[in-house]
Amino acid sequence: MVKLLTEAEAAGEKLAGAxxxxxxxxxxxxxLRRLKSxxxxxxxxxxxxxxxxLCSVSTNA
Incomplete structure (x- = not known):
């Protein structure tokens, strides 16, 4: 599903639920629900x- 979405974004298209x-x-x-997810x-x-x-920085006191 995510692959389909990224391919559509790369092509400048918007997907519909159908x-x-x-x-x-x-x-x-x-x-549509799966698309939103x-x-x-x-x-x-x-x-x-x-x-x-980013990484956490801790102080050793």
Whole structure:
């Protein structure tokens, strides 16, 4: 699902629930829910990847 979403983003396209649901064999509404879930997952992954260079700093006193 995330792969489909990233490919659509790269092509500058927006996906609809029907486009997601059809290949999965699920109703449009379910496709929309899965699309929203994939968008949230991808955003969180990108947010975490953006912080990968950060590390905690502790002070030893």
């Amino acid at each position: 486009e997601v649901g059809r290949p999965l064999g699920v109703p449009t509404r379910t496709g 994939a968008v949230q997952h991808l955003e969180e992954h990108r947010r975490q990847a953006g912080r990968a260079h």
